[in-house]
Amino acid sequence: MSEIPVTQIDTGTHTQLDVANRKVWPLPGGVHPPENKAQSLQHPIKPMSLPAQLVFPLSQHIGAPALACVNVGDQVLRGQVIAQAKGFVSVPVHASSSGTVVAIEERPIAHASGLHGMCIVVEPDGQHESIEFSPIADYTQCSAEELLDTIRNAGIAGMGGAGFPSAVKLNAKQPIDTLIINATECEPYITADDALIRERSSDVLLGIQILKHIVQPSQEVLIGIEDNKPEAIAQLRAQCTEHDQIHVVVFPTKYPSGGEKQLIKILTGREVPSGGLPADIGIVCQNIGTCEAIKKAVVDGEPLTSRVTTVTGETVSPQNYDIALGTPVSHALAESDYQAQGNQPVIMGGPMMGFALANLDIPVVKTTNCILAPSVTERPPNDIAQACIRCGMCAEACPVSLLPQQLYWFSRSQNNTQLEKHNLFDCIECGACSYSCPSHIPLVQYYRSSKAEIRAEKADQEKSEKAKQRFELRQERLEREEREKEERRKARKEAALKAKASPSKQDVISDAIARTQAKKNNVAQADKSAPAAADSAKALDPAAAAIERAKQKRAEPATEQSPEDTLKTQIATLEKRIAKANDKMAALETSDSTKIDALKSGLALQQQKLDDAKAQLAAISSNAVDSASAPATDEPMDAAQAAIARAQQARAEAGNLSDDEKRAQQLTSIDKRLSAQQAKYDELLSSDPDKAELIKASLDKLQAKKAALLEASS
């Protein structure tokens, strides 16, 4: 492996080739690794026994993972849908044998990361019982849509390795002139397609006919196959003589001729544009294994439950198997006399593009065309990467005519702009550059990593663009709210000024009407603009109600009442309260003695307030109205404002406090009040024993409250 004979690297210098009277176009670059295909072709395809457990990953294809539609404990039959397709680019998953669903859980799946994915685990009962299949008797009578539905429902995804849902690929919007069937199988060791053609060429051909019926290519159908499969070619040629427009095109063996875009170039000379799809140039490509699966789905009505997979390498006895999907790799290896060699990895896929399995319990899926268990001499551990000597072998080997060396340097320096300029995303990750590198630099890994990084960067950019928009919109909204609030405040102020300037009764009433109207409008606006959260908060919050009341109170004295009136109403209410308290006391006298004390002290306070008010009233009436009115009007205003402020603060604080914190706050305020009262009490004790008695009562009340709070918090 360490020294590649120069002959293994194809320089792509030869021009056009003619094999069997049909022109093919040369592919630039490419390599000729040892083929190692003969080993696994010694015996015919052998059906593999059923394992103890079948594991079906929900994501065996490109696109959205399927949705499990069975439950643990359910009995399933072969061909039964156990997970449904989710979305357009998705396919269902079918049970590959009859048995019981024992688990739906995360299991290691066939992915280079070695990460786990959702899987349905079925324990086969050994009966291998199938559901009733519904075959289509004559597909030529069916429309393309019906057949595509059948293919989709059969769970068919590209079986060459990528696993793109076949129905989606066949449903091209563009007019198609050429249908290409990929029988290249260019990777070393893999012979699954070769064996399939040798043994089931009529089935394969029938599948191609069905595809032709669906796609209706305006020109022809080409089956591309490398010249290292003479038996398969002979079989296909023998089958094809009857069908006019189907041509078998043979071309020289070279890796990676089997890449979709590479095959199109070889067979038609046309190039798929960078970032485009084959359908853009009127071509649809399908793997030959997929053709056989499509034949089964349409003619036999049988969904995709098994596939041909090559098990090969020096540590097993190489053989092609017909494996039930979901069979763990360990079972397949055991069946082929696997002799584990130290830490030697088992590879899923070919030696060029496959990945080492982190866990041998990983199941065989729809895309598994090969399980390679090489010996140490066959695939020695990776050589240590040496410095790049700029020999340019990688550039010669690249089938896409990229500059792998430049890409390598840019990838190392994480120069993503340059990587994109050098068309990194056209790299098909075939590994020809890494294979030809005399310094053993793992070039493809650099490209894969850089590709992922660029994709992540793009996603981040998109996200930050969205975040920017949201931020700006929010900023705009906040500004608008602030502006509206300011306007409302201004309107209120103007109205108040106006009312003050012309305090005639008529004006006052019309102003009040205008105010309520404005308020209504504001509320309606606020409803529209402010988030619902704030509104419901207002409705629920008692503090908000208090603010409302206080506001009202403030508005009233400011506009309508003279100080004299205020005092008069105060006196009236106080008198009413005292009367009420007296009644209550009479009622309580007999029953509750503790409450009476409290009432008594309250009564005394009220009485005092009444006296004060009366005195003030007397003072006002005796004085000139002018001198008294100013302080008197100001005072209630201030009090109301203070009350609003307090209430607002209380609400703000109450909103974000937990119960404990609230209690703690209450306690501190009580303590404060207690100490203030105590001081007053001490002071009054000497001067005014009557008043001191009153304060004593409230002091007692506070202490009781404190005790209750302490009890609650503990």
Added chain:
Amino acid sequence: MLEFIQANWFVAALLALVLLALVFGALLGFAAIRFKVDGNPVVDQINTILPQTQCGQCGYPGCKPYATAIAEQDEAINRCPPGGETTIQALAELLDKEVVPLDAEGVEDAGVKKYALIREDECIGCTKCIQACPVDAILGSAKHMHTVITSECTGCDLCVEPCPVDCIDMLQYPTTLTNWSWELPKDPQLIITDLGRGTESAINSSNQGDAA
């Protein structure tokens, strides 16, 4: 005309210069009005480089204000912890400044992408986090449970501090099958036991090296 120029060459030259000055002046004046650029394009360029987390860790209330400060007040380019080294490099390249290390006091994991998650059982519905979120990525109403729209969360961290019951966690995105990626190969570090690794030729070549 020609005679006039020949006779009064000095005046003619002067006149010509004045004429030219007037023509070009008019042209420039027209261009200044016709092709006037609104706002500062540099601010927008800087703003696109910034990660738009709106986290305020730079000391400005959002990414745009920081971008403006960089463009107009010559603010340092190393004050964006969420952007990390890559942002600093991009800014340095754009503004032709020196790359300076990140000024991240008390920020341990600069450049690591995170998202906020509310432990919903513990949320008391105080709406404080909703008010703090710069991109409106938190849903909920007063006294009802709140939740973060993860796909919109920028990981700015601003909702964590105001939460009175500390029920918001900043989490790192887990590695899933969709976001997993190959790592960039590390440069090999050759140790003595590595010498014989791989094929026999490696051993041979190292022996030859010794012999030489």
